[in-house]
Amino acid sequence: MLIENTIQPFFVSVEELDAWSRRPHQHNFFELVYIEKGTGRQCINDHNIAYAPDNIFLLPPFDCHSFQIATPTRFVFIRFNALFFQKDANQLMDYTNWFNNLHYIISTYNRQPGDIIHNASEKVLLINLIRGIEHEFNNKQEQSDSIIRANMFALLNILVRNFESTFRESNPVNDKAAGDLLQYIQYNLFDNDKLRVDALASEFNLSANYVSEYFKKKTGETLKEFILKSRVNVAYSRIQNSGKSMNEIAWELGFTDASHLSKMIKKYFPPSHQAAADNTTSCVHPSL
Structure with a gap:
Protein backbone atom coordinates (compact mmCIF):
# COMPACT_ATOMS: atom_id res chain seq x y z
CA MET A 1 0.00 0.00 0.00
CA ASN A 171 -25.32 7.21 22.83
CA PRO A 172 -28.75 8.49 23.94
CA VAL A 173 -29.24 9.56 27.56
CA ASN A 174 -32.19 11.06 29.38
CA ASP A 175 -30.90 14.56 30.04
CA LYS A 176 -28.44 17.17 28.81
CA ALA A 177 -26.18 16.97 31.88
CA ALA A 178 -25.54 13.28 31.29
CA GLY A 179 -24.89 13.96 27.60
CA ASP A 180 -22.40 16.67 28.53
CA LEU A 181 -20.65 14.21 30.84
CA LEU A 182 -20.35 11.65 28.03
CA GLN A 183 -18.90 14.24 25.67
CA TYR A 184 -16.48 15.48 28.32
CA ILE A 185 -15.19 11.92 28.81
CA GLN A 186 -14.79 11.40 25.07
CA TYR A 187 -12.95 14.70 24.68
CA ASN A 188 -10.56 13.90 27.55
CA LEU A 189 -10.42 10.16 26.94
CA PHE A 190 -6.68 9.81 27.51
CA ASP A 191 -6.26 12.40 30.25
CA ASN A 192 -6.36 10.32 33.43
CA ASP A 193 -6.30 13.36 35.72
CA LYS A 194 -9.48 14.79 34.19
CA LEU A 195 -11.24 11.42 34.36
CA ARG A 196 -10.66 10.88 38.08
CA VAL A 197 -13.92 10.63 40.01
CA ASP A 198 -13.12 13.71 42.08
CA ALA A 199 -12.29 15.71 38.94
CA LEU A 200 -15.57 14.69 37.28
CA ALA A 201 -17.45 15.51 40.49
CA SER A 202 -15.95 19.00 40.54
CA GLU A 203 -16.58 19.61 36.84
CA PHE A 204 -20.26 18.57 36.99
CA ASN A 205 -21.18 19.64 40.54
CA LEU A 206 -21.74 16.11 41.79
CA SER A 207 -20.74 14.42 44.99
CA ALA A 208 -17.61 12.31 44.46
CA ASN A 209 -19.45 9.42 46.15
CA TYR A 210 -22.32 9.77 43.66
CA VAL A 211 -20.46 10.09 40.32
CA SER A 212 -20.25 6.37 39.55
CA GLU A 213 -23.84 5.73 40.63
CA TYR A 214 -25.07 8.70 38.57
CA PHE A 215 -23.20 7.53 35.48
CA LYS A 216 -24.55 3.96 35.77
CA LYS A 217 -28.09 5.27 36.30
CA LYS A 218 -27.94 7.49 33.21
CA THR A 219 -26.05 5.23 30.79
CA GLY A 220 -26.67 1.69 31.98
CA GLU A 221 -22.97 0.87 32.35
CA THR A 222 -20.24 1.65 34.82
CA LEU A 223 -17.95 4.63 34.37
CA LYS A 224 -14.87 2.40 34.38
CA GLU A 225 -16.30 0.11 31.69
CA PHE A 226 -17.35 3.02 29.49
CA ILE A 227 -13.90 4.61 29.59
CA LEU A 228 -12.13 1.32 28.93
CA LYS A 229 -14.48 0.40 26.08
CA SER A 230 -14.03 3.84 24.51
CA ARG A 231 -10.24 3.52 24.72
CA VAL A 232 -10.38 0.05 23.19
CA ASN A 233 -12.48 1.52 20.37
CA VAL A 234 -9.72 4.04 19.63
CA ALA A 235 -7.10 1.27 19.73
CA TYR A 236 -9.18 -0.92 17.43
CA SER A 237 -9.51 1.93 14.94
CA ARG A 238 -5.73 2.46 14.97
CA ILE A 239 -5.10 -1.24 14.41
CA GLN A 240 -7.31 -1.11 11.34
CA ASN A 241 -5.96 2.11 9.92
CA SER A 242 -2.58 3.23 11.25
CA GLY A 243 -0.31 0.45 10.05
CA LYS A 244 1.36 0.35 13.47
CA SER A 245 1.99 -2.84 15.42
CA MET A 246 -0.16 -3.97 18.33
CA ASN A 247 2.75 -3.32 20.68
CA GLU A 248 3.18 0.27 19.45
CA ILE A 249 -0.52 1.02 19.79
CA ALA A 250 -0.77 -0.62 23.21
CA TRP A 251 2.17 1.45 24.47
CA GLU A 252 0.86 4.73 22.99
CA LEU A 253 -2.61 4.31 24.48
CA GLY A 254 -1.64 3.08 27.93
CA PHE A 255 -2.41 -0.64 27.72
CA THR A 256 -0.03 -3.01 29.50
CA ASP A 257 1.10 -4.76 26.30
CA ALA A 258 -0.22 -6.22 23.03
CA SER A 259 -1.63 -9.26 24.82
CA HIS A 260 -3.64 -7.05 27.18
CA LEU A 261 -4.97 -4.99 24.27
CA SER A 262 -5.89 -8.12 22.32
CA LYS A 263 -7.88 -9.44 25.28
CA MET A 264 -9.75 -6.17 25.58
CA ILE A 265 -10.62 -6.20 21.86
CA LYS A 266 -11.97 -9.72 22.21
CA LYS A 267 -14.01 -8.60 25.21
CA TYR A 268 -15.62 -5.57 23.60
CA PHE A 269 -15.86 -6.51 19.92
CA PRO A 270 -17.77 -9.42 18.34
CA PRO A 271 -15.78 -12.37 16.94
CA SER A 272 -16.16 -11.11 13.37
CA HIS A 273 -14.07 -8.04 14.30
CA GLN A 274 -11.34 -9.79 16.20
CA ALA A 275 -9.33 -10.73 13.12
CA ALA A 276 -8.58 -7.04 12.66
CA ALA A 277 -6.12 -7.27 15.52
CA ASP A 278 -3.81 -9.21 13.24
CA ASN A 279 -4.52 -7.51 9.90
CA THR A 280 -4.55 -4.06 8.36
CA THR A 281 -7.41 -2.75 6.29
CA SER A 282 -7.19 -3.09 2.53
CA CYS A 283 -8.79 -0.82 0.00
CA VAL A 284 -9.66 -1.68 -3.58
CA HIS A 285 -10.80 0.98 -5.99
CA PRO A 286 -14.17 0.01 -7.55
CA SER A 287 -12.74 0.27 -11.07
CA LEU A 288 -9.59 -1.82 -10.44
Whole structure:
Protein backbone atom coordinates (compact mmCIF):
# COMPACT_ATOMS: atom_id res chain seq x y z
CA MET A 1 0.00 0.00 0.00
CA LEU A 2 1.39 3.40 -1.05
CA ILE A 3 1.71 5.83 1.87
CA GLU A 4 1.87 9.46 0.77
CA ASN A 5 3.99 11.60 3.09
CA THR A 6 4.48 15.33 3.47
CA ILE A 7 6.94 17.44 5.42
CA GLN A 8 4.69 20.49 5.07
CA PRO A 9 2.45 21.03 8.10
CA PHE A 10 -0.19 22.75 5.93
CA PHE A 11 -0.94 22.80 2.21
CA VAL A 12 -3.89 23.64 -0.04
CA SER A 13 -4.22 22.36 -3.60
CA VAL A 14 -6.97 22.52 -6.21
CA GLU A 15 -7.28 19.87 -8.92
CA GLU A 16 -9.75 19.69 -11.80
CA LEU A 17 -9.83 16.10 -13.03
CA ASP A 18 -11.69 14.04 -15.63
CA ALA A 19 -10.32 10.77 -14.24
CA TRP A 20 -8.61 9.64 -11.02
CA SER A 21 -5.25 8.14 -12.02
CA ARG A 22 -3.83 7.47 -8.56
CA ARG A 23 -4.24 4.02 -7.07
CA PRO A 24 -5.78 3.70 -3.58
CA HIS A 25 -3.33 5.11 -1.06
CA GLN A 26 -2.85 6.27 2.52
CA HIS A 27 -1.12 9.36 3.87
CA ASN A 28 0.46 10.56 7.11
CA PHE A 29 -1.64 13.72 7.46
CA PHE A 30 -5.27 14.79 7.72
CA GLU A 31 -6.92 15.74 4.47
CA LEU A 32 -10.13 17.72 4.10
CA VAL A 33 -11.67 17.32 0.64
CA TYR A 34 -14.26 19.74 -0.75
CA ILE A 35 -16.07 18.82 -3.97
CA GLU A 36 -16.70 22.16 -5.67
CA LYS A 37 -18.23 20.57 -8.75
CA GLY A 38 -18.56 17.14 -10.34
CA THR A 39 -19.91 13.70 -9.49
CA GLY A 40 -18.49 10.26 -8.90
CA ARG A 41 -17.78 7.86 -6.09
CA GLN A 42 -15.51 8.00 -3.05
CA CYS A 43 -13.78 4.85 -1.79
CA ILE A 44 -12.57 4.72 1.82
CA ASN A 45 -11.54 1.57 3.68
CA ASP A 46 -13.38 -0.82 1.33
CA HIS A 47 -16.59 1.25 1.24
CA ASN A 48 -17.70 3.49 -1.59
CA ILE A 49 -20.52 5.97 -2.03
CA ALA A 50 -21.58 8.61 -4.52
CA TYR A 51 -20.27 12.17 -4.17
CA ALA A 52 -21.79 15.41 -5.51
CA PRO A 53 -21.09 19.16 -5.51
CA ASP A 54 -20.59 20.71 -2.05
CA ASN A 55 -19.79 17.37 -0.40
CA ILE A 56 -17.05 17.60 2.23
CA PHE A 57 -14.96 14.64 3.39
CA LEU A 58 -12.42 14.34 6.19
CA LEU A 59 -9.73 11.70 5.64
CA PRO A 60 -7.75 10.91 8.82
CA PRO A 61 -4.16 9.65 8.55
CA PHE A 62 -3.74 6.12 7.22
CA ASP A 63 -7.29 5.70 5.96
CA CYS A 64 -7.11 4.09 2.53
CA HIS A 65 -8.96 6.09 -0.09
CA SER A 66 -9.44 6.97 -3.74
CA PHE A 67 -12.07 8.48 -6.05
CA GLN A 68 -13.87 7.24 -9.15
CA ILE A 69 -14.82 10.25 -11.29
CA ALA A 70 -18.05 10.17 -13.31
CA THR A 71 -18.14 13.82 -14.47
CA PRO A 72 -15.29 16.39 -14.41
CA THR A 73 -14.61 17.22 -10.79
CA ARG A 74 -12.96 20.17 -9.06
CA PHE A 75 -11.39 19.04 -5.78
CA VAL A 76 -10.10 21.37 -3.08
CA PHE A 77 -7.63 19.48 -0.86
CA ILE A 78 -6.59 20.91 2.52
CA ARG A 79 -3.79 18.91 4.12
CA PHE A 80 -2.68 19.50 7.70
CA ASN A 81 -0.98 17.85 10.66
CA ALA A 82 -0.32 18.65 14.31
CA LEU A 83 2.75 20.79 13.53
CA PHE A 84 0.55 23.40 11.87
CA PHE A 85 -1.12 24.21 15.19
CA GLN A 86 2.06 24.80 17.18
CA LYS A 87 3.37 28.28 17.94
CA ASP A 88 5.81 29.30 15.22
CA ALA A 89 8.64 31.81 14.89
CA ASN A 90 6.15 34.63 14.37
CA GLN A 91 4.59 33.85 17.77
CA LEU A 92 1.20 33.03 16.35
CA MET A 93 -1.29 31.61 18.83
CA ASP A 94 -0.34 28.13 20.06
CA TYR A 95 -3.17 25.67 19.40
CA THR A 96 -1.12 22.60 20.35
CA ASN A 97 -3.14 21.43 23.36
CA TRP A 98 -6.41 22.19 21.63
CA PHE A 99 -5.47 20.11 18.60
CA ASN A 100 -4.13 17.25 20.74
CA ASN A 101 -7.55 16.99 22.38
CA LEU A 102 -9.37 17.19 19.06
CA HIS A 103 -7.04 14.70 17.44
CA TYR A 104 -8.68 11.68 19.06
CA ILE A 105 -12.14 12.87 18.06
CA ILE A 106 -11.40 13.65 14.41
CA SER A 107 -9.22 10.54 14.07
CA THR A 108 -11.74 8.08 15.45
CA TYR A 109 -15.19 9.32 14.52
CA ASN A 110 -17.28 6.79 12.59
CA ARG A 111 -15.47 6.94 9.25
CA GLN A 112 -18.07 5.85 6.76
CA PRO A 113 -17.63 7.27 3.27
CA GLY A 114 -19.62 10.28 2.21
CA ASP A 115 -20.44 13.81 3.24
CA ILE A 116 -19.58 14.57 6.87
CA ILE A 117 -21.94 17.53 7.31
CA HIS A 118 -25.71 17.16 6.91
CA ASN A 119 -26.88 20.41 8.48
CA ALA A 120 -27.46 22.99 5.72
CA SER A 121 -26.45 26.07 7.71
CA GLU A 122 -23.32 24.34 9.04
CA LYS A 123 -22.44 23.33 5.48
CA VAL A 124 -22.60 26.96 4.33
CA LEU A 125 -20.29 27.98 7.18
CA LEU A 126 -17.75 25.29 6.28
CA ILE A 127 -17.76 26.11 2.57
CA ASN A 128 -17.16 29.79 3.29
CA LEU A 129 -14.27 28.90 5.61
CA ILE A 130 -12.76 26.57 3.01
CA ARG A 131 -12.97 29.24 0.31
CA GLY A 132 -11.42 31.78 2.66
CA ILE A 133 -8.55 29.41 3.46
CA GLU A 134 -8.00 28.70 -0.25
CA HIS A 135 -7.97 32.42 -1.06
CA GLU A 136 -5.50 33.33 1.71
CA PHE A 137 -3.21 30.42 0.84
CA ASN A 138 -3.05 31.34 -2.85
CA ASN A 139 -2.89 35.11 -2.32
CA LYS A 140 -0.45 35.51 0.55
CA GLN A 141 -0.60 38.88 2.26
CA GLU A 142 0.21 40.21 5.70
CA GLN A 143 -1.58 38.18 8.39
CA SER A 144 -2.58 35.47 5.89
CA ASP A 145 -1.07 32.74 8.09
CA SER A 146 -2.98 34.00 11.12
CA ILE A 147 -6.23 34.15 9.14
CA ILE A 148 -5.72 30.64 7.80
CA ARG A 149 -5.06 29.24 11.28
CA ALA A 150 -8.11 31.03 12.71
CA ASN A 151 -10.28 29.66 9.90
CA MET A 152 -8.94 26.14 10.46
CA PHE A 153 -9.66 26.53 14.18
CA ALA A 154 -13.28 27.46 13.39
CA LEU A 155 -13.63 24.77 10.72
CA LEU A 156 -12.44 21.93 12.95
CA ASN A 157 -14.59 23.10 15.84
CA ILE A 158 -17.63 22.95 13.57
CA LEU A 159 -16.68 19.43 12.50
CA VAL A 160 -16.24 18.32 16.09
CA ARG A 161 -19.59 19.84 17.04
CA ASN A 162 -21.20 17.72 14.32
CA PHE A 163 -19.29 14.59 15.33
CA GLU A 164 -20.35 15.10 18.94
CA SER A 165 -23.97 15.53 17.83
CA THR A 166 -23.70 12.19 16.03
CA PHE A 167 -22.13 10.70 19.15
CA ARG A 168 -25.07 11.92 21.24
CA GLU A 169 -27.51 10.31 18.83
CA SER A 170 -25.71 6.97 19.03
CA ASN A 171 -25.32 7.21 22.83
CA PRO A 172 -28.75 8.49 23.94
CA VAL A 173 -29.24 9.56 27.56
CA ASN A 174 -32.19 11.06 29.38
CA ASP A 175 -30.90 14.56 30.04
CA LYS A 176 -28.44 17.17 28.81
CA ALA A 177 -26.18 16.97 31.88
CA ALA A 178 -25.54 13.28 31.29
CA GLY A 179 -24.89 13.96 27.60
CA ASP A 180 -22.40 16.67 28.53
CA LEU A 181 -20.65 14.21 30.84
CA LEU A 182 -20.35 11.65 28.03
CA GLN A 183 -18.90 14.24 25.67
CA TYR A 184 -16.48 15.48 28.32
CA ILE A 185 -15.19 11.92 28.81
CA GLN A 186 -14.79 11.40 25.07
CA TYR A 187 -12.95 14.70 24.68
CA ASN A 188 -10.56 13.90 27.55
CA LEU A 189 -10.42 10.16 26.94
CA PHE A 190 -6.68 9.81 27.51
CA ASP A 191 -6.26 12.40 30.25
CA ASN A 192 -6.36 10.32 33.43
CA ASP A 193 -6.30 13.36 35.72
CA LYS A 194 -9.48 14.79 34.19
CA LEU A 195 -11.24 11.42 34.36
CA ARG A 196 -10.66 10.88 38.08
CA VAL A 197 -13.92 10.63 40.01
CA ASP A 198 -13.12 13.71 42.08
CA ALA A 199 -12.29 15.71 38.94
CA LEU A 200 -15.57 14.69 37.28
CA ALA A 201 -17.45 15.51 40.49
CA SER A 202 -15.95 19.00 40.54
CA GLU A 203 -16.58 19.61 36.84
CA PHE A 204 -20.26 18.57 36.99
CA ASN A 205 -21.18 19.64 40.54
CA LEU A 206 -21.74 16.11 41.79
CA SER A 207 -20.74 14.42 44.99
CA ALA A 208 -17.61 12.31 44.46
CA ASN A 209 -19.45 9.42 46.15
CA TYR A 210 -22.32 9.77 43.66
CA VAL A 211 -20.46 10.09 40.32
CA SER A 212 -20.25 6.37 39.55
CA GLU A 213 -23.84 5.73 40.63
CA TYR A 214 -25.07 8.70 38.57
CA PHE A 215 -23.20 7.53 35.48
CA LYS A 216 -24.55 3.96 35.77
CA LYS A 217 -28.09 5.27 36.30
CA LYS A 218 -27.94 7.49 33.21
CA THR A 219 -26.05 5.23 30.79
CA GLY A 220 -26.67 1.69 31.98
CA GLU A 221 -22.97 0.87 32.35
CA THR A 222 -20.24 1.65 34.82
CA LEU A 223 -17.95 4.63 34.37
CA LYS A 224 -14.87 2.40 34.38
CA GLU A 225 -16.30 0.11 31.69
CA PHE A 226 -17.35 3.02 29.49
CA ILE A 227 -13.90 4.61 29.59
CA LEU A 228 -12.13 1.32 28.93
CA LYS A 229 -14.48 0.40 26.08
CA SER A 230 -14.03 3.84 24.51
CA ARG A 231 -10.24 3.52 24.72
CA VAL A 232 -10.38 0.05 23.19
CA ASN A 233 -12.48 1.52 20.37
CA VAL A 234 -9.72 4.04 19.63
CA ALA A 235 -7.10 1.27 19.73
CA TYR A 236 -9.18 -0.92 17.43
CA SER A 237 -9.51 1.93 14.94
CA ARG A 238 -5.73 2.46 14.97
CA ILE A 239 -5.10 -1.24 14.41
CA GLN A 240 -7.31 -1.11 11.34
CA ASN A 241 -5.96 2.11 9.92
CA SER A 242 -2.58 3.23 11.25
CA GLY A 243 -0.31 0.45 10.05
CA LYS A 244 1.36 0.35 13.47
CA SER A 245 1.99 -2.84 15.42
CA MET A 246 -0.16 -3.97 18.33
CA ASN A 247 2.75 -3.32 20.68
CA GLU A 248 3.18 0.27 19.45
CA ILE A 249 -0.52 1.02 19.79
CA ALA A 250 -0.77 -0.62 23.21
CA TRP A 251 2.17 1.45 24.47
CA GLU A 252 0.86 4.73 22.99
CA LEU A 253 -2.61 4.31 24.48
CA GLY A 254 -1.64 3.08 27.93
CA PHE A 255 -2.41 -0.64 27.72
CA THR A 256 -0.03 -3.01 29.50
CA ASP A 257 1.10 -4.76 26.30
CA ALA A 258 -0.22 -6.22 23.03
CA SER A 259 -1.63 -9.26 24.82
CA HIS A 260 -3.64 -7.05 27.18
CA LEU A 261 -4.97 -4.99 24.27
CA SER A 262 -5.89 -8.12 22.32
CA LYS A 263 -7.88 -9.44 25.28
CA MET A 264 -9.75 -6.17 25.58
CA ILE A 265 -10.62 -6.20 21.86
CA LYS A 266 -11.97 -9.72 22.21
CA LYS A 267 -14.01 -8.60 25.21
CA TYR A 268 -15.62 -5.57 23.60
CA PHE A 269 -15.86 -6.51 19.92
CA PRO A 270 -17.77 -9.42 18.34
CA PRO A 271 -15.78 -12.37 16.94
CA SER A 272 -16.16 -11.11 13.37
CA HIS A 273 -14.07 -8.04 14.30
CA GLN A 274 -11.34 -9.79 16.20
CA ALA A 275 -9.33 -10.73 13.12
CA ALA A 276 -8.58 -7.04 12.66
CA ALA A 277 -6.12 -7.27 15.52
CA ASP A 278 -3.81 -9.21 13.24
CA ASN A 279 -4.52 -7.51 9.90
CA THR A 280 -4.55 -4.06 8.36
CA THR A 281 -7.41 -2.75 6.29
CA SER A 282 -7.19 -3.09 2.53
CA CYS A 283 -8.79 -0.82 0.00
CA VAL A 284 -9.66 -1.68 -3.58
CA HIS A 285 -10.80 0.98 -5.99
CA PRO A 286 -14.17 0.01 -7.55
CA SER A 287 -12.74 0.27 -11.07
CA LEU A 288 -9.59 -1.82 -10.44
